[in-house]
Amino acid sequence: MVNIPPYHIIVIGTGLAGLTAAISLSKAGHNVEIVEAAPAVGYIGAGIQISPNSSRVLRKLGVDKYIQKYCLEPIDLKMMSYHSGNVLVETPLKEPALQRYGSPYWHIHRADLHRGLLEAAIDLGVKVYLDNRVVDIDPYKPSLVTKTGAKFTADLIVASDGLWSIARAVVLGKPSPPVPTGQMCFRITVPTKKLEGLTGLDDLITVARNNHWFGPNGTMLTYLLEGVHGTMINLVLTCDARMPDGVNQRISSKKEAKEAFKDWDPRILKILDYADEVLEWRLFTHKEAPTWIHESNKLVLIGDAAHAMTPYLAQGSAMGIEDSAILGGVLARLPTPDTLPQALKLYEKLRVKRTAKVTAASIDSRWFTQMPDGPEQKARDEYLLANPGIMNGHKHNRSDQQFLDDLFGYNAFDELDKAFKEAVFRSKRPISHLME
Ligand SMILES: Cc1cc2nc3c(=O)[nH]c(=O)nc-3n(C[C@H](O)[C@H](O)[C@H](O)COP(=O)(O)OP(=O)(O)OC[C@H]3O[C@@H](n4cnc5c(N)ncnc54)[C@H](O)[C@@H]3O)c2cc1C
Missing domain, CATH: 3.30.9.30 (D-Amino Acid Oxidase; Chain A, domain 2)
Incomplete structure (x- = not known):
């Protein structure tokens, strides 16, 4: 058996995407270090919703045992009129999450989630360098320099430096600030x-x-x-x-x-x-980026750095968590330097359509839930009252069965299996077919 040395991977950022990626890549057998600008791992006084598509990933990666005792499972989503508080519609969350999608819907404090992810990463041997803001990236080597003057060199840089990512500009060759x-x-x-x-x-x-x-x-x-x-x-x-x-x-x-x-x-x-x-x-x-991979094939974007979206559907970090599962999965199955370009292309291919679709749905949610007072809002409310629960073709995406099946039913691990199986069936030629 050939002994394949693991990659040395540097992750930028200890956000939810960066920490999950570090865990996923570590579990794939690679050596992972994280550099983080902040002097401590982030605390925001706020909660986060983790829907079944992302709780599935966290559970598979073993993060549940670090966070489960801090998770609440909401029984339903109750939608109300802003002024009166009159209920327009209630749709179940807990029961379909467990029965239909096979993974819970969680509410958790961000501090508890961050701490759990950090502990899980450290237990896997991930090294974390806090207070090390990245100020320069050489994507060809690849290497980076932090504000302390420290230089880190690796086989691959995974940039999860968030909304204001500096790596995004390096990948795209021009600034691409959020909108x-x-x-x-x-x-x-x-x-x-x-x-x-x-x-x-x-x-x-x-x-x-x-x-x-x-x-x-x-x-x-x-x-x-x-x-x-x-x-x-x-x-x-x-x-x-x-x-x-x-x-x-x-x-x-x-x-x-x-x-x-x-x-x-x-x-x-x-x-x-x-x-x-x-x-x-x-x-x-973010405007959709034409690519998430630098031409060197040694720098790749994940999470908000790749595809920051509006929060109206509560899916931003879920997408970063799914990215992490897919990136870890492709680098577990294509772990040699000659397959790195193919692995990254496959990651991008599996993620771009999914994140674009969820981004668009998040924007739709904004318009549906924020109608000004007037006939359109009145008609919407009458429609919701007349069409309670979840059904196919419902005008509100949070009540549309097909939409929810796509959103919450997404299984990153099945997607990986499907992609690799397809490649084998399509040809005996190398996996590069997946990139077409
Ligand atoms: C109001 C609101 C509510 C939301 N609710 C939900 C929700 O319920 N569910 C959900 O799934 N999503 C939700 N989201 C979206 C979610 O918060 C984000 O998508 C997610 O936190 C992004 O994670 P990330 O790791 O990609 O980026 P970030 O969390 O931004 O992490 C980036 C990290 O990189 C570090 N960093 C940045 N630059 C550098 C540098 N140069 N050098 C080193 N480190 C650097 C930062 O310090 C930070 O730690 C919400 C967003 C908002 C605004």
Whole structure:
């Protein structure tokens, strides 16, 4: 048997995509190091939704044992009218996730997820260099230099440096900054202990649900988190941008948030009275990149660096997690230097259509859920009330069976198996057929 030496891979960034990729590549047998700009692994006071398509990956990679005790499974997605809070439609989440898609839908605090991923990566032997912002990349060698002056050389650089990726410009040969969507959100977590006993809040602070309000030019979302910091209610309040030009994130106040949502469900305004920390976050997306691979075939983009999308479908990190499964999978099966270009091409081929489709669906969600007051909104609400639950051809993608099957039913590992089987059936020639 030929003994194939593993690749030495440098991952840029300890975001959700970078850490998952490090785990996946490590499990594929490669030596992985991560360089991260921040002095500590990121803490954002906010939750994240992990749908079955991404929980499937995390479970297969063994990350569940690090995070499961911090995960809540929402029973349903409850969609309401912004002003009255009247329910328009409820669609189940927990039961179809487990029964139809075979993997749970989770809510988790980002800090708990990050910590779990980091522990899993370190247990696999991944080395993490914090406080090492990458300032220069030589994609041909490939190597990179960090702000400390340290130089790292590898066989492959996997760039998961997020929305403002510097590697994206290196891959494309020109700057490709993210594009503002014109919207922002307030991100807030409030301990539910502070809210106990307040009239009208029981359902919101005791039942694991995904509560969603549709309003003119905005949405509100709340769900519960059960992390190391106790039980919290997580709020994401999206509206048209009210931030000064050039500011993309800043500490805000409950007064600002209440002002922006003053005509909305009074229950949320009541919760805001108890908020200590309010963050403002400008929302961006990326134009589709013509490629994610540098011509040297030694630098590749994943996660938001490749395809940042709007958050209206809560799928941004899910796509980065799926990317990581596919990249690890192709580099497990094509692990030699001469097959690296083919492996990267196959990764890109398997991921581009999927991420473009989900990006487009996320934009559709924005328009469907944020209609201004008027006849169109009224007709939408009447349609939703008349068409409860999940069915084929539903006008709202979160109730459309076919759409949900594609989104949540996606199995990155099956996709890999299918691609490799097809290559074998199509020809006895090398795997390069997959690139066509
Ligand atoms: C309001 C909101 C809600 C969302 N909700 C969800 C949700 O519920 N579910 C979901 O799936 N997705 C959600 N998303 C999307 C999700 O947060 C992102 O898609 C995901 O976090 C991106 O992960 P990433 O690892 O690609 O990038 P990032 O998380 O941005 O990580 C990039 C990392 O690279 C580091 N870095 C950057 N530049 C350098 C450099 N030069 N040198 C070294 N390190 C560097 C950064 O410090 C950072 O640690 C949401 C997004 C928003 C804005």
